[in-house]
Amino acid sequence: MKEVKVGIIGFGTVGAGVAANILGNSDVIAKRANVKLVLSRIADLDITTDRGVKIPEGVLTTDAAEAIREADIVVELVGGTTVAKKFILDAIQAGKPVVTANKALLALHGEEIFAAAEKAGVDVYYEASVAGGIPIIKALREGLVSNRISRIYGIMNGTCNYILTRMENEGADFTTVLADAQKLGYAEANPSLDIDGFDTAHKTAILAALAYGRWFGLEPVHVEGIRDLELADLRYADELGYRIKLLAIIKSADGKVQMRVHPTLIPKNVLLANISDVFNGVMVEGDMVGQTLFYGRGAGRNATASAVTADITDVAVNLAAGSVRRIPAFRPGEQFSEVLSMDEVSSRYYLRLQVKDCPGVIASITQILADKGISISSLIQHERREADGTVPLVILTHVATERDIRSALAELGVLAINQAPVKLMRIEDI
Amino acid sequence: MKEVKVGIIGFGTVGAGVAANILGNSDVIAKRANVKLVLSRIADLDITTDRGVKIPEGVLTTDAAEAIREADIVVELVGGTTVAKKFILDAIQAGKPVVTANKALLALHGEEIFAAAEKAGVDVYYEASVAGGIPIIKALREGLVSNRISRIYGIMNGTCNYILTRMENEGADFTTVLADAQKLGYAEANPSLDIDGFDTAHKTAILAALAYGRWFGLEPVHVEGIRDLELADLRYADELGYRIKLLAIIKSADGKVQMRVHPTLIPKNVLLANISDVFNGVMVEGDMVGQTLFYGRGAGRNATASAVTADITDVAVNLAAGSVRRIPAFRPGEQFSEVLSMDEVSSRYYLRLQVKDCPGVIASITQILADKGISISSLIQHERREADGTVPLVILTHVATERDIRSALAELGVLAINQAPVKLMRIEDI
Structure with a gap:
């Protein structure tokens, strides 16, 4: 031997x-x-x-x-x-x-x-x-080698998933849970790499390279972290049947690849939504194999x-x-060589506004969305008037482009009835 | 090339x-x-x-x-x-x-x-x-090569998982769902290989061989199928926080391996319990990696x-x-060479009895269990008297050996107050 x-x-x-x-x-x-x-x-x-x-x-x-x-x-x-x-x-x-x-x-x-x-x-x-x-690189490189990969979804940062799980289960806010995670050694003293999404973005760049045969690097990965996530948003998501996860999203269509990392609403009943605590999970969808999921400890x-x-x-x-380089570390193949710009990305959206409780509010907001061709899939306004006379309004949209939603957001932001920055998150129905 | x-x-x-x-x-x-x-x-x-x-x-x-x-x-x-x-x-x-x-x-x-x-x-x-x-063989053989494998749990028969999912979701009985599955092409005209657990047993033998370096064959795999599963048992399981899956169980301890396939109660909140319809999932636990899970389509x-x-x-x-037989199909290694006999297997158990509704019933049943050293973790008796004056009694036990539970079952079976064969299923807390 x-x-x-x-x-x-x-x-x-x-x-x-x-x-x-x-x-x-x-x-x-x-x-x-x-x-x-x-x-x-x-x-x-x-x-x-x-x-x-x-x-x-x-x-x-x-x-x-x-x-x-x-x-x-x-x-x-x-x-x-x-x-x-x-x-x-x-x-x-x-x-x-x-x-x-x-x-x-x-x-x-x-x-x-x-x-x-x-x-x-x-x-x-x-x-x-x-x-x-999780042997996900071997799976992508060898086990699923015969597939054209259409989508990869990854929960790949244990620190963020731990924080989100505790916020959801305990109704504790981000700052409290982060401090606790730091005390327990689940988060670094300087947590930015994890909670601002960069660690997940590094992993996203690697998986995209393996799936699509081009070393894209970090630059084209759109990154948003979980630092600004409010408990209210987790609660509305829950009410609407969703959980919020920091999700890596890699998709390809029409010869273009999109890569992004951001807090994402995913339906509670899909397996990925049930990956909790420090655990990681990666869903890979191929044209032959369909949906697969790989789960385990992402760190430690x-x-x-x-x-x-x-x-x-x-x-x-x-x-x-005697078979050195039998399967090289990375084999350039350019299965998809173009990157979709974030403007062109399509998604469903979650919007939360804090608006004056007065007549015509919903009409003027939904008109702005309608003007951009953005259609609404659900809307909640509860009877929860704040001391300042405002109420939260939560809207889920059908699929729209980033360009259109950004343009709508700019108009919503300057509406006189709107009393706070509009919260925006993306939804993936998986 | x-x-x-x-x-x-x-x-x-x-x-x-x-x-x-x-x-x-x-x-x-x-x-x-x-x-x-x-x-x-x-x-x-x-x-x-x-x-x-x-x-x-x-x-x-x-x-x-x-x-x-x-x-x-x-x-x-x-x-x-x-x-x-x-x-x-x-x-x-x-x-x-x-x-x-x-x-x-x-x-x-x-x-x-x-x-x-x-x-x-x-x-x-x-x-x-x-x-x-699901690239589970590559994962066991290569991706998890550095682990001593302690447990493998597999939902590996799409037909059974489809039937169980529909029974649970729709409250339909086994025979009805099987007939429907046959109509839809999810079950064979002769469904025995699937529903009696043999197909899962074949896969169990293969995974055990890879994990433990010995080609055990089928003989030592204990097999029970889902044919006799009653809707009542799915309902009690649900009430107690469990789902019922046809589970392949491979475990090793003290140099001995156990291999079994049978309907199993698993807690609803574990990932494996959330694998539905025709999908398969295999959980592998290793001493280094901890728990991993691999999910996807098991057939088609x-x-x-x-x-x-x-x-x-x-x-x-x-x-x-030029690296033929770089990794052979199967390399005998005898990491564990003995097979644990079914008598020696320990498990928690689910028992359902149909007993006369009269004084002293619970006392006499629990006394039989106590005499065998079997302790009870929960017990339900609802006010659901049948036309024949009997009531169902459901007992979950703590860990006991098969030998002891079988011996208790023999005594329970001949009790005059017991009006039907005692239903037994095993529980895995995963």
Whole structure:
């Protein structure tokens, strides 16, 4: 049986998980895959902090170059987009295959890294970069290879899903739940990457690239986070039969791809709406397979390690079988090469206005929508007059374009009867 | 780009789907996998019936041997366990890799087929044999390779799930819904393979083999179907917060594996309970990844074709990369080699008795359970006296062994106050 030396760079949470996985389960991996994974080196600047894994003598080092030199496979778990990139390119230049979980780096510099890997003739795998332990990249790249992909919906940020689940279940507001999530370690001290949607956008860019054969990068992904989400909107959504999720949406039609991340109303009875807490779920729709859904833990030491170690095993099997680059990290194919501009995107919409409670209000609002060709699917106005004499008015529309809804919003915003910024969210019926 | 000739044996529903998939999507497959799939031959005794796919001139043949001879990859879609086995072994002996969707054949003769494939040095892949379009075999074999698998739960028979969903939603009884399912083509004229649980048992045997490295075969799988399920039981389950699903259960502990298929109460709020209609779902729990779930269409022309064509592509990539048997069809590893006998299985139980409405009834029943060490978690007796003076009594127990519950059931069965056979079902809290 071939022995394969694994060098890990970055001994943080995930690094410790991968070390534990290799140390604890290399026997079962060997039985299944006929390769023996050996932990050769773990490099980190800090090799004294106890990470809860007993690492064999002589494995820890502060010298990343040494870890690269001695390894058959280099595992980058440093994170970030600077030094991590250097380690990966160094490994590739040394002819070593690379496994990484670094979504931000791939979303920003994927093309450069994959080009270097192609030139050097080595594998670069990155299953753990999207949806943690869920083998969604393998599913898209191999399991669903025979499908033209029409839609992908992803709940891919555990922090946001945890916050939304608690807001919904407990009626607690965003700030309170965020503070609690930070205390519990589910949210970072600086939570922006998660709650402003950027982490989900990184993953969206990676999935879209795999589905459509072009490395789009981050720029064309429209991103809105959950920071401004009000409890009132979760309650109206609930009343109307919807839940609100931070959803990654990738769709293709007529040779154009759209990519967006924003809070989205989805019907309560679909499976995706029932993915709660820190869990992730990705729905992939193909022309042959129909709708599929992949669910599991999107983060955390062990779940992420499961994906990283699966990649390591895949690369090790390639080394053993002499089939390096059997399936390259990314194969450009340009199944769809154009990106749909956000203006052209069509959606159903949720609008919440805070209006003066006086005659003619609904008439003037619905007239503005009608003038833009936007038709209303439902409307709620409750008898809930605020101290300032205003009432909330919630409208769900049929499908309209972003351009038209934005244009309507501009007019609604300056209406004298409108007493607050209009809240807008998008609806996906899935 | 390597061209790979695909020969299909069996031009039924799935055969037509695979042909359509290759003809329609070989361009996108080529872009992703760098292999060009070419439909070389389709063999069937009936090559005149219109299958809804336009097959190029000269591809259809009645000669299976010819299809095997001319192909680089042989796809067996005949079904059954006799002639299908011969075709597969013929192909293997001719040195041709094989893709099949034949769960019954693999569950019964997997070892023989895989031994032949090993001897001949060819690949045999079978993704479509379990849960249709869901890439669950690839997930177990590759995506979750680094996990010790503790539990697998599967809803893997679309016919049963469709029947149970309709019984639950409409309050219709089993016989009525089955007749309707047969009319709609969701159930066979002879529905036994589906509704008596055997189809699910075949799939259970395959998943257990992959998870635990031993080809157990069908014999150790305990099987009960849904034929005797009464509407009353679905209603009580609902009242108690459960749904009833025909569930495949694979668990391992202390070096022993248990495999069973039976109607099972699962809590309504878990994702698996929300898999409805003809859809399938498989939950896999590993020591690293935690709980994952894979969802999609478990049957049907296109979904099954998606899995078959993914396998064809995988084999084609092996041929192109010179990495035949990179990952064998099945690698014996004996992670768990003993099978837990059904007597030793522990579960929570649902019991429904039809008892005389007289003093001391509950006391005498609960005493029998107490004598066996079986403790009660809930009990319902409604004021619903039947014409014959009996009332239904529903008991949920805490965990007990099959041996103890069977022994209690024998005593309950002969109680004078008990007026009908005791209904027993198992509960999984997932």
